[in-house]
Amino acid sequence: MEKKQSILWKIEDIICWVSMGFLAAVPIAEVIARIFFKTGVPASSGIMIHLLLVVGLVSGMITTRQQQHLSIEFLQFISNDKVKHVLSIITNLIAAFIITIVAWCSASFVSIGLSPWRMIGFIPDQVFALVMPIGYAVMAFRFARLTPVRGAGRILPVLAVLGGTFFALPAISKLIWGFDAPDMVFAVNDGLSMLAYYIRIPVVIILIVSAMLGCPLFVVMGGLSLILIQSSWGEIDVVANQVYTALTQSSIIAIPLFTLVGFFLSESKAGERLVHTFRSLFSWLPGGMIIATVVICAFFTSFTGASGVTILALGGILYTILIEKSKYPEKFTIGLLTSVGGIGLLFPPSVPLLLVGATTMTNTMHLFAGGFIPGLILVAAMIIFGIVASRRNKIPVEKFQLKEALRGLKGAVWEILLPVLLIIGYFSGILSLVEIGAAAVIYIFIIEVFVNRDLKLRDLGRVFSKAVPIIGGVLSILALSQALSYYIVDTQAPENLARWMSSAIQSKVLFLLLLNLALLVVGCLMDIFSAILIVLPLIVPLGQAYGIDPVHLGIIFIINLEVGFLTPPVGMNLFLATYRFEKPFVEICRYVFPFLLIQLAVVFLVTYVPWLSTFLPRFF
Amino acid sequence: RRQVLKIASIAPENTPYGEFLNRMAREWRDATNGEVEVRIYHNGVAGNEDDVLRKLKLNQLQGGVFTSLGLNAITPEVMALSCPFFIRDNDEMNLVMSNLRGDFEEKIGDKGFVPVAWTNAGWVKLFSKTPVFVPSDLKSQKLGTSASEPELTQAFKTLGYNMIPINMNELLMALNSGMVDAIYQSPMMVAGLQIFTIAKNMASINIAPVVGSVVLNRNAWRSIPDKYKPRLMEINRQLERDFGSSIAKLEDDAVATMKSYGLVVNTINPDQLKLWYDDIDRTLPSLVGTTFDRETFGKVDAILKAYRAGR
């Protein structure tokens, strides 16, 4: 049994890794074909987006197996084991129940929503899409299995799956009878809609509470969209359609690719090398190590996106150097390291900015150009504060040693070249964004395995298995939050809100102020990916109504949420720092406070001086 | 019981398309005494054409506005209308549609959809960095094509062009970097995507008509009480007449605006036109039956041949 299971897990891992390998290889083949044969790879775009679908679902399965889905980690503040146990039972049961419904919706979607004659290369679309019902069924099964129950309690997960199947009846009946279900089934479906209508408010409350208690966020989003769509007499299998739509967008392909690059960097010794290089370059300056810290963290975060990885990968070494070598106070050091984690989000190839582009249909190149000056201001503000602090603490400077500097530079030259090459490749237009992501994966693979030899080929498994839960976590949320945002579109609430707001509030400045405040609250409650996917679509029509440049709006959004990483109660970086530096949560919040104030000041500057974000995009 | 029809469109609300749909919603409601409520989702908020088509199949949406791209995904016969350099001007297009509209509606109906209105929204044109007058001007260039239109790409490949598939949102960059030298696209899209700032030349030749159709799914059509249907179709015919010219005029407006920003329109003279048409006539036999449906293609061809002979 155990053995069989581990073989299945291996197969799952290999499917996921091979698909990701193809995501990197196909675009490179495309570039070569274009340059040498003046043609493309046949059906490559169809193959790529369907590989993404496979990666999305299989990585979601693996993430479920490893219990690493993104959630609001309030559980960690509960020390009572009994309470923890009960909460874990409840959240797993809810997850098994909801994902069972999503699995049935996926089955109905694949049979009704797709055309049998549409081929991807030589494989029918419908065959590729089977990964959806299979993937969600496996996830539901895993949530059921992971429910920590014993004895008679083992009936509970079974009931959760059966209950999910019953509430999926509208989708199942479509799967069997299409739109000509027998009268009795039709009556039951109608009854379910009616029921959903009457219980929708308590259910929404229960779901939100379960999110607070640690239920995976993608499950909560799936649950919210199912109940809201069902109670508005919609078709619940549209939830599966939204998953398909979200995971077959070519711009999303860049997300797994850049995440993979991030883990190649963090699993190799690149971080250490970069720190030594920057130290040898900057430690003669007052606050030189602060400059180095800010620049390195910005660089790392621009690749890894969700800034958590930066604190985890670099927090340790930077902490040692800042405290032991440079003698910065601990309070200051932890505050700095926690608050610089998000600073790279405005620089290419920032995944959140990519997502903003995809969500608002804004040209990503314009967004990257627009984020550049605000990003620099943020970096500069943090550096200036660091230098002032280091002056006040009388931190000694080291003598500049050219030899040391050159040696350091040589050690990290290939990693330093990476962003340079990517920016040139992208802004010159030689490569498309996905091709850049693919090129970056291949480049960093060659550098870390064959040039620097930090990683052996057998270490690749480790790189992939660290990257997969992050990719699975993000893509799972992305897929089901698309369903929730479609429900919101369906209600026409954004247009109505925009109409109402623009008649109630005339002043653009007042609107921007409200936007700042609202986004800070959002940042207090949601992670950045969920916020982009759920909240941004609501704001876009408002931005249009007030005549705000879409690039400026995107930058305001990201920079606001970046600060949200640092605001309690839900601040991703605060949590990770609590874990990384082994300090109480409240202490971390206190250390971060001065840095938070500075970042807030930059947020207001960027919001009320649109020129900062709209100047550079004019040149592209 | 009140019937709600949700109809999605990728066009913005403040265009003739948007007005067409808003007026249709209003007049359908009035004509059915409020029994049929039409809700329009403008501006692509409900998804792109592929996505909207899937939502129609699931019955989450009841209707959508489709161009030949989406219609082709419903039923491949419609593709014959989009064959490059095949239908050549508005007169030919009107003639083909007046003869074959019923045929297309039947084919689309077989797949479970009901077209309730048709419009012609101008013509796909060629935009390039250097002027193009004859086919050989273009054959030495890299021609960008939408990655989601394999049939058209195949047709152009067979004609002997260098086809480079790219994503719509990367068109401008692809042109800027030299990944492609020319693209074919509707002038409204070119204006919207600012492509004319780089591909400054437009050839006057029509490549293919841009067809648009408001399509409902069969469920939605069945749910409308039969007594109202003739009146609703009458309303739509009137709307087609009222908006036909203003939708076609969109193209002229777009071209005029782009001209004021430096677009050059290169007029292709009759001798040069003949080179393009000879080229396609030579290649067509190999495309029919593979890329384009033989039966539909034959019908269109017969109509065009008779018309051209009698002119």
Ligand code: NA
């Ligand atoms: Na926060």
Ligand code: NA
């Ligand atoms: Na947060």
